Amino acid sequence: MFAINPTDPAPIWRQIEEGVRRLIALGALQPGASVPSVRDLARDLRVNPNTVARAYQRLAEGGVLSVKRGEGTYVADEPSVPKRAERNEALRDAATRYASTAIAVGAEVQDAVEELQSAFERVAREHRRHA
Amino acid sequence: MFAINPTDPAPIWRQIEEGVRRLIALGALQPGASVPSVRDLARDLRVNPNTVARAYQRLAEGGVLSVKRGEGTYVADEPSVPKRAERNEALRDAATRYASTAIAVGAEVQDAVEELQSAFERVAREHRRHA
DNA sequence: CCTACTGTATTAGATACCTAATACACAGCT
DNA sequence: AGCTGTGTATTAGGTATCTAATACAGTAGG
Numbered sequence: 630m631f632a633i634n635p636t637d638p639a640p641i642w643r644q645i646e647e648g649v650r651r652l653i654a655l656g657a658l659q660p661g662a663s664v665p666s667v668r669d670l671a672r673d674l675r676v677n678p679n680t681v682a683r684a685y686q687r688l689a690e691g692g693v694l695s696v697k698r699g700e701g702t703y704v705a706d707e708p709s710v711p712k713r714a715e716r717n718e719a720l721r722d723a724a725t726r727y728a729s730t731a732i733a734v735g736a737e738v739q740d741a742v743e744e745l746q747s748a749f750e751r752v753a754r755e756h757r758r759h760a
Numbered sequence: 761m762f763a764i765n766p767t768d769p770a771p772i773w774r775q776i777e778e779g780v781r782r783l784i785a786l787g788a789l790q791p792g793a794s795v796p797s798v799r800d801l802a803r804d805l806r807v808n809p810n811t812v813a814r815a816y817q818r819l820a821e822g823g824v825l826s827v828k829r830g831e832g833t834y835v836a837d838e839p840s841v842p843k844r845a846e847r848n849e850a851l852r853d854a855a856t857r858y859a860s861t862a863i864a865v866g867a868e869v870q871d872a873v874e875e876l877q878s879a880f881e882r883v884a885r886e887h888r889r890h891a
Numbered sequence: 892c893c894t895a896c897t898g899t900a901t902t903a904g905a906t907a908c909c910t911a912a913t914a915c916a917c918a919g920c921t
Numbered sequence: 922a923g924c925t926g927t928g929t930a931t932t933a934g935g936t937a938t939c940t941a942a943t944a945c946a947g948t949a950g951g
Contacts, residue, residue, distance in 0.1 A: 637857060638769040640908060650864040666927065677910050682929070699917030699927045716865045720875050726768060727858035728879035733781040734847045738880050742873055744851050748859035749869050771938060797897060808940050813899070830897045830947030 630665065631756065633674050641676055645684035650693060653708050657756050662704045664694065761796065762887065764805050772807055776815035781824060784839050788887050793835045795825065 631648040633641055652658040664670070667685060671678040685702055688694040692709035696702050711719065731741040762779040764772055783789040795801070798816060802809040816833055819825040823840035827833050842850065862872040 634857075636853065638771065638774075639857075640769065642908085643769075647861060647864045651860060654863055654866045667929090668926085679911090679930095680909065685928080696928065697918085698929080700919080701927060711865055716867070719865050720862060720867050720871065721879070722767065723858050723861045724872070724875040724879040725883065726765075726770075727854050728876060728883050729782060730778060730854045731851060732785055732880070732883060733778045734842050734850050735785045736847070736851050738877060740851065741855070741876060741880070744855040745859060745872060745876060746869060748852070748855040749863070749872070752856065752859050752863060773938085798899090799897085810900095810941090811939065816898080827898065828948085829899080831949075832897060 630670065630673065633676060641674075641680050642683040642687070645670075645674070645676075645681060646687055649684070649688055651752070652756055653693065653704060655753060655756050658704050660704050660706050660708060664702050664704065666701060761801065761804065764807060772805075772811050773814040773818070776801075776805070776807075776812060777818055780815070780819055782883070783887055784824065784835060786884060786887050789835050791835050791837050791839060795833050795835065797832060 630652065633644055637644060639647075649658070649664065658664065664685075665673065667678050667681045670676075671681045674681070685694060685696070689696045689702070692705055694702050695705045710716075727741065727745070736744075761783065764775055768775060770778075780789070780795065789795065795816075796804065798809050798812045801807075802812045805812070816825060816827070820827045820833075823836055825833050826836045841847075858876070859872065867875075
């Protein structure tokens with residue numbers, strides 16, 4: 630699936646939440662597909678089942694996953710996508726954080742852009758592999 | 761100086777540390793210049809003095825700031841800059857985080873790049889203002 | 892000397908997060 | 922029915938962060 634980054638200050642449940650959204654956005658997880666069970670993913674990520682459960686619950690609330698209690702969890706038939714406003718806000722926020730640290734380490738815009746493009750390819754490729 | 765982002769999962773002391781590095785990298789804080797006192801900056805950022813102190817101490821350890829106890833804190837005469845290796849690693853890490861969330865919200869590379877460029881300008885401009 | 896400002900240190904409390912260990916309720920399958 | 926695998930809930934303990942309040946130590950200036 631994906632990996633947890635221990636150096637990322639973001640809480641693990643949020644990393645999981647984002648990871649699932651990523652897989653769906655990339656098409657690695659199609660609508661109706663089943664996602665790993667809470668315990669399976671927890672073992673896979675070397676993480677506590679409660680943490681995975683928290684991420685799944687948030688995704689279910691957000692209409693991204695569909696939970697069938699006792700049976701399993703699936704990608705919703707029509708996975709809800711963030712509205713344009715929220716989407717732009719999130720993107721802008723993330724861009725600000727990236728730009729801030731880039732400037733702090735003395736990088737130029739060009740460096741940051743190149744590194745970003747590499748990251749895009751790398752993340753996408755990594756996901757299509759384990760799909 | 762700069763602002764604290766409450767939505768940023770990074771701890772406040774790290775945001776302060778990065779903020780100071782940013783100001784120096786942009787030339788808004790020249791070598792030898794005095795930085796606000798612990799209490800002043802704390803009041804300015806609406807934050808506890810201990811949190812600011814922690815950031816200053818780390819920056820002093822890193823050779824970025826020079827502390828004169830009882831007198832004040834100043835930008836080091838030759839502010840140490842991260843080595844190329846660490847710098848690239850940090851940039852790469854930050855780029856990965858940005859790319860990850862960008863993909864998660866369904867953004868394309870072009871969108872992410874544009875937003876990044878805007879963020880660069882915005883952050884730089886914001887700093888030169890309050891310099 | 893005294894006051895006012897520096898950075899520093901300590902203690903305590905609150906909150907968020909993660910882990911671990913148990914349970915419980917539901918679905919599917921033999 | 923019994924077993925196994927689902928998601929869910931609860932309790933406890935540990936760690937990191939932030940805040941608040943209070944001191945202590947050093948410097949500058951009236």
